[in-house]
Amino acid sequence: MIGILICLMIVGIVLLVYMYRLAHENNVIFNSFSFVNYPSSFRPLQLFFISDIHKRVIDDKLIVQVKAPVDAVIIGGDLLEKGVPFSRVEENVKNLQKIGPVYFVWGNNDYEVDYHYLDSLLLSLNVKILDNTAINFESENGEIISILGVDDLSQERDRLNVALKEAEKNSFKLLIAHEPPIVSKFTTKENISLVLAGHTHGGQIRLFGYGPYELGKVHHLEHTTLLVSNGYGTTGVPLRLGAKSETHLITIKGTD
Numbered sequence: 001m002i003g004i005l006i007c008l009m010i011v012g013i014v015l016l017v018y019m020y021r022l023a024h025e026n027n028v029i030f031n032s033f034s035f036v037n038y039p040s041s042f043r044p045l046q047l048f049f050i051s052d053i054h055k056r057v058i059d060d061k062l063i064v065q066v067k068a069p070v071d072a073v074i075i076g077g078d079l080l081e082k083g084v085p086f087s088r089v090e091e092n093v094k095n096l097q098k099i100g101p102v103y104f105v106w107g108n109n110d111y112e113v114d115y116h117y118l119d120s121l122l123l124s125l126n127v128k129i130l131d132n133t134a135i136n137f138e139s140e141n142g143e144i145i146s147i148l149g150v151d152d153l154s155q156e157r158d159r160l161n162v163a164l165k166e167a168e169k170n171s172f173k174l175l176i177a178h179e180p181p182i183v184s185k186f187t188t189k190e191n192i193s194l195v196l197a198g199h200t201h202g203g204q205i206r207l208f209g210y211g212p213y214e215l216g217k218v219h220h221l222e223h224t225t226l227l228v229s230n231g232y233g234t235t236g237v238p239l240r241l242g243a244k245s246e247t248h249l250i251t252i253k254g255t256d
Contacts, residue, residue: 019205019239026062027244031218031227032251035193039143039172044253048099051076051178051198052231054109055084055238058095066249068099075127076198077107077152077178081235084113086121093125102127103135105149106157107178107199109235130176132159134167144171148192153179160185174252180228188223194252195226202230202243215243 048070073096080089096102104127110118122129130149137145146167151157160175160182167173173192175182180197203211216230230246 016239019241022244023234023238023240024056024059025245026059026065027246028062028065029246029248030251031248032253033194033225034253034255035172036255037172037191037193038252038254039139039141039145040254041139041141041143042137042145044251045145046070047196047248047250047252048073048096049076049196049227049229049248049250050074050096050232051196051229052078052107052201052233052235053092054078054081054231054233054235056092056233057088058092060095062247063095063098066099070100070249072147073097073100073102074147074176074196075102075104076176076196076229077105078109078198078231078233078235079104079107080113080118081109082112086113086117089118089121090125093122093127097125103130103147103149103176104128105130105176105178106152108152108154111152111155130163132157132162134163136166136168136171144168146171146173147176148173149176150182153177153182158182158185160190164190175224180226183219183221183224183226186223192224195224196229196248196250197226198229198231200228200230201234201240202246204234204236204240204243206242209242211243216246 134148148163175195179199200213202215203213216228219226
């Protein structure tokens, strides 16, 4: 009996070490999207998408994997949570700025801290906050790409209609939101080609393939394409199982 207990303890310790290591990997997933309505006067757009950083420190190993510079680094919410020092946020943002200009949308955990201070800190670091707003990029030919971002859905702060008003009507539209259910708030008429979201952590800890959320993946919907990321960090416990930590290097281009 004692031998069995010792074996179980060893297995438990090994499993915890494995789960901890899994939660601290620096995985970069390469995603490529082709759209018939992508403006031909733009070269392919390269984005680095990272969501749900929470308590993690951005590892230099992650930065090295990304072939800098990218056109934009997009933080898909939950940059931090309660208990995370703002000095870590500043360090993480500066690390991400090594590979490109940084854009940010609010997540639910970002509101656990003094979010007014977080807002001013990000602005001082030249981070563009997409809180129910849009930023437009125009080519020499007058074609436009719009990156829209909405505030946190869980606190009913999202105002997609306001963001759409700031985007050019006939532009190629990319939407950033922390929570994936944003896709239920628009139809084909808004002409949003791609949505990037996080929040779910892929379930974070999945037992026998089951978890509270499905694994992050690309969903091809009738009215848009949705990428849901497992995210970079963890919440609750610094462990993962069956849902690896991930970030995304995304290429968006036209069809051949």
